[in-house]
Amino acid sequence: xxxxxxxxxxxxxxxxxxxxxxxxxxxxxxxxxxxxxxxxxxxxxxxxxxxxxxxxxxxxxxxxxxxxxxxxxxxxxxxxxxxxxxxxxxxxxxxxxxxxxxxxxxxxxxxxxxxxxxxxxxxxxxxxxxxxxxxxxxxxxxxxxxxxxxxxxxxxxxxxxxxxxxxxxxxxxxxxxxxxxxxxxxxxxxxxxxxxxxxxxxxxxxxxxxxxxxxxxxxxxxxxxxxxxxxxxxxxxxxxxxxxxxxxxxxxxxxxxxxxxxxxxxxxxxxxxxxxxxxxxxx
Amino acid sequence: xxxxxxxxxxxxxxxxxxxxxxxxxxxxxxxxxxxxxxxxxxxxxxxxxxxxxxxxxxxxxxxxxxxxxxxxxxxxxxxxxxxxxxxxxxxxxxxxxxxxxxxxxxxxxxxxxxxxxxxxxxxxxxxxxxxxxxxxxxxxxxxxxxxxxxxxxxxxxxxxxxxxxxxxxxxxxxxxxxxxxxxxxxxxxxxxxxxxxxxxxxxxxxxxxxxxxxxxxxxxxxxxxxxxxxxxxxxxxxxxxxxxxxxxxxxxxxxxxxxxxxxxxxxxxxxxxxxxxxxxxxxxxxx
Numbered sequence: 197x198x199x200x201x202x203x204x205x206x207x208x209x210x211x212x213x214x215x216x217x218x219x220x221x222x223x224x225x226x227x228x229x230x231x232x233x234x235x236x237x238x239x240x241x242x243x244x245x246x247x248x249x250x251x252x253x254x255x256x257x258x259x260x261x262x263x264x265x266x267x268x269x270x271x272x273x274x275x276x277x278x279x280x281x282x283x284x285x286x287x288x289x290x291x292x293x294x295x296x297x298x299x300x301x302x303x304x305x306x307x308x309x310x311x312x313x314x315x316x317x318x319x320x321x322x323x324x325x326x327x328x329x330x331x332x333x334x335x336x337x338x339x340x341x342x343x344x345x346x347x348x349x350x351x352x353x354x355x356x357x358x359x360x361x362x363x364x365x366x367x368x369x370x371x372x373x374x375x376x377x378x379x380x381x382x383x384x385x386x387x388x389x390x391x392x393x394x395x396x397x398x399x400x401x402x403x404x405x406x407x408x409x410x411x412x413x414x415x416x417x418x419x420x421x422x423x424x425x426x427x428x429x430x431x432x433x434x435x436x437x438x439x440x441x442x443x444x445x446x447x448x449x450x451x452x453x454x455x456x457x458x459x460x461x462x463x464x465x466x467x468x469x470x471x472x473x474x475x476x477x478x479x
Numbered sequence: 480x481x482x483x484x485x486x487x488x489x490x491x492x493x494x495x496x497x498x499x500x501x502x503x504x505x506x507x508x509x510x511x512x513x514x515x516x517x518x519x520x521x522x523x524x525x526x527x528x529x530x531x532x533x534x535x536x537x538x539x540x541x542x543x544x545x546x547x548x549x550x551x552x553x554x555x556x557x558x559x560x561x562x563x564x565x566x567x568x569x570x571x572x573x574x575x576x577x578x579x580x581x582x583x584x585x586x587x588x589x590x591x592x593x594x595x596x597x598x599x600x601x602x603x604x605x606x607x608x609x610x611x612x613x614x615x616x617x618x619x620x621x622x623x624x625x626x627x628x629x630x631x632x633x634x635x636x637x638x639x640x641x642x643x644x645x646x647x648x649x650x651x652x653x654x655x656x657x658x659x660x661x662x663x664x665x666x667x668x669x670x671x672x673x674x675x676x677x678x679x680x681x682x683x684x685x686x687x688x689x690x691x692x693x694x695x696x697x698x699x700x701x702x703x704x705x706x707x708x709x710x711x712x713x714x715x716x717x718x719x720x721x722x723x724x725x726x727x728x729x730x731x732x733x734x735x736x737x738x739x740x741x742x743x744x745x746x747x748x749x750x751x752x753x754x755x756x757x758x759x760x761x762x763x764x765x766x
Contacts, residue, residue: 334622335580335581335585335620356579417538418533418569419579420593420594431592431595432598432601434598
């Protein structure tokens with residue numbers, strides 16, 4: 197029997213994925229809290245460990261790891277961008293070890309090391325974001341925000357914004373196909389022509405977006421939606437009532453919070469999380 | 480007869496920036512429980528009239544309005560669309576454009592949450608609407624925009640039905656659907672007619688599907704109402720309809736031609752059974 201799948205923001209996930217045992221609010225807080233870890237930790241070994249932990253979470257949650265492969269070129273490009281940025285704009289101190297001289301530019305080990313540190317931090321952060329997108333639906337985000345007592349209007353707007361991204365992509369593809377059918381294929385044109393003719397895509401796309409927002413506004417009114425500002429009023433939260441926080445949620449939240457607190461304390465009181473504590477620093 | 484649930488009196492409307500009236504003095508009464516089919520050629524003002532009936536015009540569109548529209552006792556000029564939505568549900572032609580939520584379940588309960596109904600009642604109404612529109616339970620967590628055209632429109636109808644409005648307006652609900660989707664929606668309309676005693680107003684081009692369901696047909700042409708009659712009477716004047724760019728089903732046109740040639744003097748058939756009866760009469764009871 198084929199596995200039943202549930203669509204997420206970035207693909208599909210089996211409905212029996214253990215991640216669905218967690219309340220959407222816990223999953224939303226996972227993004228907010230765990231994303232802080234790589235920002236607070238400089239030591240590459242810890243960020244590599246964090247990345248490995250994320251890969252394990254991907255596996256446990258039954259996320260198709262091929263999704264990460266889609267981003268391999270982005271990972272490579274990111275490294276070059278960071279490396280070039282630190283090489284050219286990383287500054288120079290007399291005690292830096294020069295590896296290579298390219299005219300007036302000195303390629304120093306210390307700058308490359310910083311590039312590597314930042315790159316590993318970003319890889320950890322990106323993996324957290326991919327995991328979030330792979331395991332969350334628009335509905336989960338709205339429910340998560342509503343559970344956090346975010347006013348309905350804001351939670352709903354967040355959901356609508358996410359949906360509109362998807363709709364705009366569909367509209368863009370429709371316009372592109374229509375333009376191709378009338379012999380305009382930007383892919384075949386040189387870059388300067390692409391830029392010049394991009395308006396051919398943008399104008400109908402903006403017009404469609406305006407029309408869609410008009411339609412959504414009519415649909416909202418027709419379903420009795422009254423804008424009451426940021427007050428949620430007595431609006432019934434039926435969907436939220438379908439979800440319950442369990443002991444597992446509280447345990448995960450406690451662990452995430454404790455870990456974050458520990459990182460903040462270590463960051464402020466010691467240099468254990470800094471680059472100086474890393475093996476990389478001793479090279 | 481009881482007072483009409485919808486009263487339209489000398490309604491004129493033109494959009495801002497346009498000199499031409501889209502509606503040019505419409506008078507129309509619709510009673511509680513009636514199933515009304517509104518037909519007419521493109522750009523005759525059908526959709527504009529429908530939007531006048533749920534208050535989108537004049538509340539959401541700039542323009543000039545004359546005359547009055549009273550819906551369930553509410554003057555549409557004095558009440559907001561949200562207030563009128565307490566009595567009027569509106570289904571748009573494009574199912575995707577009316578979706579407001581990310582799952583079928585959220586979509587169907589959205590209006591009920593707005594109305595601050597108790598959770599138990601929301602649950603009960605949602606199940607009832609899904610059952611009436613034949614939407615399976617396992618669709619609840621699916622995104623509505625991933626369904627087929629007919630399923631999407633059925634979800635849109637379920638979302639409106641769950642509100643249990645006195646009046647439901649469906650603006651060309653099958654116009655953007657494939658034949659299977661059209662059939663699915665017509666089946667839902669048939670079920671609504673059978674089980675839900677609301678006033679239903681359908682703007683539709685598929686006359687052969689609407690005629691058997693309708694209690695009253697309305698012909699709108701160039702912003703005016705040209706004919707209001709029960710379907711049987713409405714379709715007797717096939718030539719009149721053709722003159723107004725409304726194309727009745729072929730079997731009605733055939734019956735009309737046969738009547739003109741003196742080969743048939745019965746009523747214009749409304750159903751397949753009546754068409755069969757007509758053929759039997761013409762061929763002299765063969766078979």
